Amino acid sequence: MTRQFDAQVSPVRYGGWSKDRQGWFLGLGGGSWIAILLGGLPLLIAAGAHQWLAALGWLPAWAVLIVLVAVPVRGRSALRWAIDSLLRCIGVVMRWTDWQSKAAAGAVDRFDEADLPGVLSGIRTHDGPPFGPLLARPAIVADNRERTWAVVARITHPGIGLSEGLARTRMGNGLSELLDGAASAELVSVMALQIRTVSDDGAERSAWLQANLRKDAPSLALAVNAELAQVMTQAGVRHEAFVTVVVPEGRIAKQAKEAGGGVDGRARVLYGVMGGIEARLMGPVGCTSVAWLDSPALAAAIRTGFAPGDRVGLIAADIAAQSDPHIAATLPMAAAGPTSTPNPERRYYAHDAWHSVTCTILLPDKGAVMGALAPVFTPTTAGERRSVTVFFEPISHDKADRMVGAESMSSDLATEIRRKSGFKVRASHRRDVARVEGQDVRLADGNAFVRVGIAAAVTVPNTLSITDFGRRLESDITGSGFKPLRLDLAQDSGFAAACIPLGIGLPKRRGAK
Structure with missing residues (x-):
């Protein structure tokens, strides 16, 4: 991602991105060309033997075969669609996708062990050694x-809605510095920024009123206060922001061994990464607080990701535990997930009493200004929750050099073939050539x-029409200048990527921008 800045134009427009993987020739990779050939x-063998009937039959x-391999259909080739549909049917018949938690079945062995469905089933959490001046123990996932x-980490940021152009530019440069540092260290593989927006549930206000409301107050004042509280709760929204830092085992193993080995050794290496990231988040990016989550806080974040309505009970228990130490305020990791998830539907995902629709957002060729996705973050009605996760994957310099070299060779070859074949080199072709040159x-x-x-993703109670809210989400993405792509046949994996702050990303598929 690069920044294009014009001193005569405000605000800043970001662009210069390209496809994840460029086709070797005419948009197709080497594997596709081998399959077609x-x-x-x-056909060639039959024609060489003058067996014309066999040639016409083949x-x-x-x-x-060419259509199945070369023609894209909503982000995937027709062959990929056929394989994914077959795998989904097999999973439904074999009941691989019908899941129930151990807590719901009364078969919990360890309360500190995560029990999550689908792509989250391999998640395990550990308490790291003391970290920071308060000797907190962040959860190692x-x-x-x-x-x-x-x-x-749970972060607090003032937002950019009321920021001036220079402040927005400074924040964007701070994010670029953060990603540059992660790429230079060659330790972080993915950095995920997740923002959840949900209608305010009024949990904190209700607890404050119970503790401070005077019973002898005039009845008219109590009635006005109750009416104002109801109106404010319905009109208010609440934001939650998380940053997840992911490090592969292959990159951390050697340094972890030098730091003592085991989970503690890996935690000490991660603590060094966390310190550098926290400094940049609090500095150039403009965050006001960064709190690395321990196991109870992470369990609560996971639980509210699956069931947004459970936050009221968790907040009430936490406030009650401050006055009564016998009340269990923390949520065990074994109860962080949903109680059950039926077989995922093709177009949406059902989890407990909630439904969710997830879309990926394709970046526009013309670029976008900072804050263009604001309508996507905004719920349209009470009870609706919007969640957006941006995955940043720093690429090492050597790998980036190979990618740019291959893309430059493909662009030059395609341009030369068009000229020799007599086709006109259009403006879009010249733009792609200039983009590759700029990347180099x-x-x-x-x-x-x-x-x-x-x-x-959009999440609503199962009493509301998820089809309608999914259409609203796609409409808001389109209205923001981006292109939505519904994750059909993979709604469960998409929900984990968009709503659960554990660093579970989207599958790496060719053609994704």
Whole structure:
């Protein structure tokens, strides 16, 4: 992601991104071309032997193969759609996707062990050694499936809605510095920024009123106060922001061994990363607080991700525990997930009494200004929760150099073929050539390359129409100047990426921007 700044134009427009992987020739990779050429061999052999009937009989089959491999359908090839649909049918028949928690079945063995469905099933959490001046013990998240380690922080940021242009630019530069530092260290593989927006539940206000409301107050004042509280609660929204830092086992193993080995050794290495990230978040990015979550706080964040309405009970228990130490205010990790999740539907995901729809957001070619996605963060009615997660994946300099070299060769080859074939080189082709050249210049100047992915989700109670709210989410994304892509057949994985702050990202597929 690069920044384009014009002193005559405000606000700043960000752009210069490209596809994750460029096709080797005419938009297709080497594997696709090999499949097409191998599929055409029987036709060539039959034509070489003058067996024209056999050649004509194989021609439709070859055409179908070309369509399946080369024609994209909503972000995936037709062959990929067929394989994904088959795998989903097999999973439904074998009941692999029908899940129930151990807590609901009364079979919990360890209350500190996470019990989560789907792609989150490999998550395990550990309490790290004391960290910081308050000797807190942040939760270390281990993903046994992906072999990664992660830590999660809750951040507070004043936002950019009332910020001036220079302040926004400074914050954007601070985020670039943060990602440049992560890429230079070559330790962090993914940094996820998640923002949840939900209608205010009034939990803190209700607790304050119970503690401070005078019973002998005039009845008219009590009635006015109750009416104002109801109006304010309905009109208010609440924001939660999390930053998740993910480090692969392959990058941390050697340093962890030198730090003592085991979970504590990996935690000490992560603490060094956390210190650098926290300094940049509190400095150039403009955050007012950064709190690394311990196990109870992480369990609460996961639980409210699955069930936004449970926050009221958690806040009430926490406030009551301040006056009565016998009340259990913390949520065990074993109860952080949902009680049950049926087989995921093709277009949405059901979890307990809630439904969710997840879309990925494709970045526009014309670029976007900071704050363009504001409508996507805004709920449209009471009870609706919006959640957006941006995944930043720093790319090492060597890998970025290979990617730019391959993209430059592909662009030059396509341009030369168009000229020799007599086709006109259009403005979009010249723009792509200039973009590749600009990336090469920025890479030579030492700038870092970052892979960006965005997932947005809307969650509503199952008493409301999830189809309608999913359509509203897509409409808000389109109105913001971006393109939505519904994650059909993968709504459960998309929900985990968009709503649960554990660093679980989207599958790496070709063609995603």
